[in-house]
Amino acid sequence: MQLEPVTDLPEIRPGDDLAALVADRATLEPGDVLTVASTVVSKAEGRTANLAEYPVSGRARELADRIGAVTGEEKDPRFAQAVLEESTELLIECPFMLTETHFGHICVNAGIDRSNVPGHDLLLLPRRPTESAERIRAGLEEHGLEDVAVIVTDTCGRPFRHGQRGVAIGWAGIAASRDWRGEPDRDGRELGVTVQSVVDELAAAANLVTGEGADGVPAVAIRDWEFGDLPESDELFRPVEDDLIRQALRQWAFEGGEH
Incomplete structure (x- = not known):
């Protein structure tokens, strides 16, 4: 090959x-x-997108605040909002966001990239x-x-x-x-x-x-x-009904404290 x-x-x-x-x-x-x-x-x-395009919901602010408290790093709630809008399901919400995209791919932060995006803040999948x-x-x-x-x-x-x-x-x-x-x-x-x-x-x-x-x-x-x-x-x-990992994640909640 x-x-x-x-x-x-x-x-x-x-x-x-x-x-x-x-x-x-x-x-x-x-x-x-x-x-x-x-x-x-x-x-x-x-x-491409800019953070200013995402009005922050209460859910996004809650996620950003919780992740920031656990990781010790300030998280932009506008970025959390972008992740939510690019996702159909949030499988893990803390200490990071693991999501399913609209086309079925499961990845961190809905696959949104913040590097090599000239003139913009975000690059969406x-x-x-x-x-x-x-x-x-x-x-x-x-x-x-x-x-x-x-x-x-x-x-x-x-x-x-x-x-x-x-x-x-x-x-x-x-x-x-x-x-x-x-x-x-x-x-x-x-x-x-x-x-x-x-x-x-x-x-x-x-x-x-x-x-x-x-x-x-x-x-x-x-x-x-x-x-x-x-x-x-x-x-x-993998379809949800055959995905034991996803089924387990739906019943799991992060309970860790600050690092």
Whole structure:
């Protein structure tokens, strides 16, 4: 498998045609996968905001005050309001906000970014990242780059581990996972639970190439990777009725004192 960064992309602005910009700079072949960071997708879609745009509700002020009291750091209630408006459920409210976004992704602060946003305070995640991936894929086809899958990626932390890694939040032209259930292991025993999250693994691999911070490259072309003949699925976000962790969090409350 080969991963090649798409370099020399300009600072992305609202209305920019990401597909055209990538097509001018990348050599893509049928069967390739293009990963695109959600940051540039959001910028092209005008998903920037300023804190002044968020009138503070009582709920937002309560959350900011409580988090500030526990962490010892002042929290802006306008930011808490932005998180609430970008979320459908607040799973943890203290000492940080863990939320479900409107498209089903669970992450801290609804994935709102406060870095690398020239001229604005906040960068919000794309409203519907899979639709964003579909538009980029269609745009590539218009430029003669056919049969290229697209994955919109983000970085987020993981329970029980330090650090962040790349994950998929939207995809087009590729299934989210491949199902190993029913396949034999090396000893002939049938696998019963293994479903491989392919789009997440490709997003994580691409993140090794894109980098972080000021050195970030927002797009990567992945070549010579094959999905195989296993059953496919587009399920990525676990449904609530099967999510034991979410069910437990709904009954959990933070009771810690000040640090």
